[in-house]
Structures are given as structure tokens and as C-alpha cells.
Amino acid sequence: MxxxxxxxxxxxxxxxxxxxxxxxxxxxxxxxxxxxxxxxxxxxxxxxxxxxxxxxxxxxxxxxxxxxxxxxxxxxxxxxxxxxxxxxxxxxxxxxxxxxxxxxxxxxxxxxxxxxxxxxxxxxxxxxxxxxxxxxxxxxxxxxxxxxxxxxxxxxxxxxxxxxxxxxxxxxxxxxxxxxxxxxxxxxxxxxxxxxxxxxxxxxxxxxxxxxxxxxxxxxxxxxxxxxxxxxxxxxxxxxxxxxxxxxxxxxxxxxxxxxxxxxxxHPCCASTHRAIDAARDLQIEHGFSLDDVLSIQTKVGRSAVDNLAYPHPVDEMQARFSMQYCLATALYQGRLSLTDFTDSAILRPEIRRHMPKISMSAYSAAEEHGIERLPHQVIVNLSDGRSLKTERLHATGSVAMPLTAxxxxxxxxxxxxxxxxxxxxxxxxxxxxxxxxxxxxxxxxxxxxxxx
CATH class of the missing domain: 1.10.4100.10 (2-methylcitrate dehydratase PrpD)
Structure with a gap:
């Protein structure tokens, strides 16, 4: 055989x-x-x-x-x-x-x-x-x-x-x-x-x-x-x-x-952040809020993503690529992420840092993930005007389902x-x-x- x-x-x-x-x-x-x-x-x-x-x-x-x-x-x-x-x-x-x-x-x-x-x-x-x-x-x-x-x-x-x-x-x-x-x-x-x-x-x-x-x-x-x-x-x-x-x-x-x-x-950062970034940007584009309007952001991702994103308070550009808090706050603050956002000086910007504590991350349980190839990453944005906005992404921008344009x-x-x-x-x-x-x-x-x- x-x-x-x-x-x-x-x-x-x-x-x-x-x-x-x-x-x-x-x-x-x-x-x-x-x-x-x-x-x-x-x-x-x-x-x-x-x-x-x-x-x-x-x-x-x-x-x-x-x-x-x-x-x-x-x-x-x-x-x-x-x-x-x-x-x-x-x-x-x-x-x-x-x-x-x-x-x-x-x-x-x-x-x-x-x-x-x-x-x-x-x-x-x-x-x-x-x-x-x-x-x-x-x-x-x-x-x-x-x-x-x-x-x-x-x-x-x-x-x-x-x-x-x-x-x-x-x-x-x-x-x-x-x-x-x-x-x-x-x-x-x-x-x-x-x-x-x-x-x-x-x-x-x-x-x-x-x-x-x-x-x-x-x-x-x-x-x-x-x-x-x-x-x-x-x-x-x-x-x-x-x-x-x-x-x-x-x-x-x-x-x-x-x-x-x-x-x-x-985005030039760990893929474990991408679907949450894309989902949060979807909400921001639809509802027009800024980070100053945000009270809190809750993300729910896969267990391996939580393990990967081990730096809520990154101290250098490499750690920043594996920080949900930094990547998501930066994307919402300026509407995008670029290579210039991952330098030792960029990651210490106070206008970004002050928003990072608003962002939390939790994982699906082992039981929820069992037998399922892929679960969507979820984002809930709570705004100062009392609104609570929720969405999810199964696929990141750049995938076959949501491809980049030429x-x-x-x-x-x-x-x-x-x-x-x-x-x-x-x-x-x-x-x-x-x-x-x-x-x-x-x-x-x-x-x-x-x-x-």
C-alpha cells in the first residue's frame, strides 16, 4: 500500500x-x-x-x-x-x-x-x-x-x-x-x-x-x-x-x-489581528465613529489567535505586530495600517497608546471550536452615545472570498x-x-x- x-x-x-x-x-x-x-x-x-x-x-x-x-x-x-x-x-x-x-x-x-x-x-x-x-x-x-x-x-x-x-x-x-x-x-x-x-x-x-x-x-x-x-x-x-x-x-x-x-x-502584522481589524473598520466606515467616541471594544477570536497575540503592551515594533490592542487601535485611529506604523517611535505614540486599554480580547472555547474548520472573529464596539455595534468576519480582506483588487x-x-x-x-x-x-x-x-x- x-x-x-x-x-x-x-x-x-x-x-x-x-x-x-x-x-x-x-x-x-x-x-x-x-x-x-x-x-x-x-x-x-x-x-x-x-x-x-x-x-x-x-x-x-x-x-x-x-x-x-x-x-x-x-x-x-x-x-x-x-x-x-x-x-x-x-x-x-x-x-x-x-x-x-x-x-x-x-x-x-x-x-x-x-x-x-x-x-x-x-x-x-x-x-x-x-x-x-x-x-x-x-x-x-x-x-x-x-x-x-x-x-x-x-x-x-x-x-x-x-x-x-x-x-x-x-x-x-x-x-x-x-x-x-x-x-x-x-x-x-x-x-x-x-x-x-x-x-x-x-x-x-x-x-x-x-x-x-x-x-x-x-x-x-x-x-x-x-x-x-x-x-x-x-x-x-x-x-x-x-x-x-x-x-x-x-x-x-x-x-x-x-x-x-x-x-x-x-495589513503588515500578524494575521490573527486581521479579521478583527477588518470587522472594526467595517463598523467604523458604516457608522462614522472615531476612537474618541469609543468606550470599549471587545473582540472574540480563535484560541490560537489569543496565544499568538501575546503583547497587550508592546515595547518594540516586533511585539507590536503581535498586539491586538496596538494594531486595532492604530487602524481605527487613522483608518489603515502601514509599514510606517511598525517602528520603535511609532508604537509609542501617545495618541494611540491612550486608546489601547479600551480593547479586550477573548477566545472561543475548545468546545465551540471542536470539529469546526473556521469560526468568525467577532467585534463589539461600545460608544459613548450609548450605541453598541456588533459585527463579525469569517474571512479577512485579501482572501479568495474577499480578494484584493489589482x-x-x-x-x-x-x-x-x-x-x-x-x-x-x-x-x-x-x-x-x-x-x-x-x-x-x-x-x-x-x-x-x-x-x-
Whole structure:
């Protein structure tokens, strides 16, 4: 009988073509992630990683690092992956409970920028393979894998991305399954690190580990192909009492990016805040109140969201991204959130701080969440004129159900480049030709921020 890894691999290799919707969404995800990588490249976390591995960076490395320099595929994926995730502006992928693209795109770029022959279409096919593998692995171990404290980005993301890298390297079905098996031995990352620079490092670690797992499989290292489901395997050690297992896993004619899709972030902060922010803004737009009119705001979110948002009184910009109080107060105070709101000076603004004690957060009970894939996040706003306004959001803005417009995507990308101090002219439009480029390396070599010649 086929193992779970073999079933996942069979599904991946059986897809020899993808629908226009799947290819368009994959391309949008790649472009969005490149914007996040550029915006994050100068942040403390990727800069620290760069310093740690400075001896391995120079002019002659195989793979490109954003903003200049070359290194081995492993080091390039580690640095670029950390940059992609450090501002928490990168997309979410609910089937894996992971930041899928922040691992996939840097890992695949480490191969593509070392090989002129990698086309945009081939890159996107590998991206979609890795995304499907992430979804399948996540299906088996969630929801309790994530709820008990594992960061799916660096566990599920690592294993699924190894499949994508293996596809890009041209490995056969056995090689792809072996890359995923090896990657299970690299999977790590506790959510207790949220609010520190170790959290974005998780994405970099996962990208690096996925690259190394695929290269090791290519070179002949092998692991057990039943490592997901066997005793002392991934599910046994990482799953938990509410994990699904893979008995109900089934193949679908439609790719997961068409059905579930990705959530492209509108706000540069933890996704656990987004539905409450969007719901509160819905009320504010409808009823026209300001924060000065608010007596109190009560939010009800998932149990894992409460665990993630551990900083009611953030003391730095990283903690602020994981603070419901700061993110929600800032969004209601000025009508939006941007990268400029997450600096050490911005988070101490008294005009924001004085409103934060008005905001409380509670969680659904275990009984309420049991057996339900997704519950809406609720917001109640109590106003000084006696009104009590209530609404809820099941989906964040940026999801398939409530997608960003093309203008929203362009605006976000431009914001990322401005934050990075780069020119925005033509960059987004050029990257939207990603699918049709004959060489990803040549395409990126046209930008001053990707010195890969």
C-alpha cells in the first residue's frame, strides 16, 4: 500500500498543467512575496543573519541574495526567507496553517538564480507543487499541530517546500518523496518565539532546510517514506489529539490555490489581528465613529489567535505586530495600517497608546471550536452615545472570498519598494510578466536590487 508521502507525490507529478486561474494566483503570490522580501531586506533580522554568515557571502556564490551578494543556495534561501517574513506582510495559507510563500519563493529563487535555464512557467509549476504538498501535510497534522504551538511555516512549510524544490530540480517521484521525508527531520519552530526576531528566522530556516533536503535527496540520501504516519513519525510526534490524519485525504481535479487560495495581507502584522481589524473598520466606515467616541471594544477570536497575540503592551515594533490592542487601535485611529506604523517611535505614540486599554480580547472555547474548520472573529464596539455595534468576519480582506483588487496589489507593492528606498516605476508591471519569461535569472537581473549577473 502506498505511503502518505507517495500519495502526495503521485498527486503532484500527475499535474502536468495548471489552469489559468492557478497560474495567475501563483504569479501574484510570487510578486507579492518579492515585494515583502525587498521591504524586509534591511530589517534587523535578515541583516543579523547576513552578518552571521558573512564569510559565506561574496561575488562568486551560486545563488543571489536580495539587495546584492551571492552565496550557496542554502545561505541565500536562509537570508531571503527571513527577509520575506520579517515584516509579517507576507501571505497566509490556511490549509497548511503557514506562511507558504515566504518559504516557497526564497527556496525556489535560490535554485532559479543559479540556473539561467529556469523559466517563469517552470518556476510557477514548482511553486504550485510545493503549495499542494504543504496543504496535504498540513491536512494531516492540523488543527492541533498549530494549536499546540508549532509554527506551521517552519514545520509543514519546510516539508511541502522540499517537494517544490525537488520538482524544480527535476527529481522524479521517488526523489520528491525522499526530499519530503528528509525534510521531516529538519522541521522545527515553536510559536512561543512570536514577537521576536526568531519568528521570521523560522521562514528562513524552512526555506534553507527545504533546499538542503531536496539537494540531499538528489545526491542519494534517503529516509523512510512512511515517516509522516508511522510510529515515532511526524504525526505521532507533532500532531496532537485533534489532528486529522490522512485517511480522508483525497486528490482533487482543482488545485488548492483555486479552492482555498492564499490570503494576501492588507495589513503588515500578524494575521490573527486581521479579521478583527477588518470587522472594526467595517463598523467604523458604516457608522462614522472615531476612537474618541469609543468606550470599549471587545473582540472574540480563535484560541490560537489569543496565544499568538501575546503583547497587550508592546515595547518594540516586533511585539507590536503581535498586539491586538496596538494594531486595532492604530487602524481605527487613522483608518489603515502601514509599514510606517511598525517602528520603535511609532508604537509609542501617545495618541494611540491612550486608546489601547479600551480593547479586550477573548477566545472561543475548545468546545465551540471542536470539529469546526473556521469560526468568525467577532467585534463589539461600545460608544459613548450609548450605541453598541456588533459585527463579525469569517474571512479577512485579501482572501479568495474577499480578494484584493489589482490596484490594491500595485499599491502594496509600491509601498514595499518605497519602504526599501527603491524606485517603483515599471517594477510591478515587469514582474507580472513572470510567467512568460524564458529565464527567471535574466528577468531579475534587470533590477538593481537583484545583482545576479
Amino acid at each position: 502506498a505511503t502518505v508521502l507517495e500519495k502526495i507525490t503521485d498527486q503532484i507529478v500527475s499535474r502536468t498543467s495548471f489552469s489559468p486561474v492557478a497560474m495567475k494566483r501563483a504569479q501574484e503570490a510570487v510578486v507579492d512575496t518579492i515585494g515583502c522580501m525587498l521591504a524586509g531586506a534591511a530589517d534587523q533580522a535578515p541583516q543579523s543573519v547576513t552578518r552571521a554568515f558573512s564569510a559565506d557571502i561574496g561575488a562568486n556564490g551560486a545563488s543571489a541574495i536580495l539587495r546584492g551578494g551571492r552565496a550557496s543556495p542554502s545561505v541565500a534561501a536562509l537570508i531571503n526567507g527571513t527577509a520575506a517574513h520579517c515584516l509579517d506582510f507576507d501571505d497566509n495559507f490556511h490549509p497548511a496553517r503557514a506562511h507558504a510563500s515566504a518559504v516557497l519563493v526564497p527556496a525556489l529563487l535560490s535554485i532559479a538564480t543559479a540556473d539561467t535555464a529556469v523559466s517563469g512557467r517552470r518556476f510557477l509549476h514548482a511553486y504550485l507543487a510545493g503549495l499542494e504538498a504543504q496543504a496535504a501535510v498540513g491536512f494531516g497534522v492540523n488543527p492541533s499541530h498549530y494549536n499546540r504551538g508549532w509554527h506551521g511555516t517552519s514545520t509543514v512549510g519546510c516539508i511541502g517546500t522540499a517537494a517544490g524544490v525537488a520538482v524544480l530540480l527535476g527529481l522524479d517521484a521517488t526523489g520528491i518523496a525522499q526530499a519530503m521525508s528528509i525534510a521531516t527531520s529538519f522541521a522545527a519552530g515553536p510559536k512561543g518565539q512570536f514577537g521576536t526576531s526568531a519568528k521570521p528566522l523560522h521562514a528562513g530556516m524552512a526555506a534553507r532546510n527545504a533546499v538542503e533536503a531536496a539537494l540531499l535527496a538528489q545526491a542519494g540520501i534517503s529516509g523512510r517514506l512512511d515517516i509522516l504516519e508511522r510510529s515515532q513519525g511526524f504525526l505521532d510526534l507533532f500532531g496532537g489529539e485533534a489532528s486529522n490524519g490522512w485517511q480522508a485525504l483525497s486528490a482533487s481535479d482543482r488545485h488548492v490555490i483555486e479552492t482555498y487560495g492564499l490570503v494576501t495581507k492588507l 490596484a490594491d496589489r500595485r499599491s502594496k507593492f509600491a509601498d514595499c519598494l518605497r519602504w526599501a528606498g527603491l524606485k517603483t516605476e515599471e517594477t510591478h508591471g515587469t514582474l507580472l510578466r513572470f510567467e512568460d519569461t524564458a529565464s527567471v535569472k535574466v528577468l531579475l537581473n534587470g533590477f538593481e536590487w537583484f545583482a545576479i549577473s
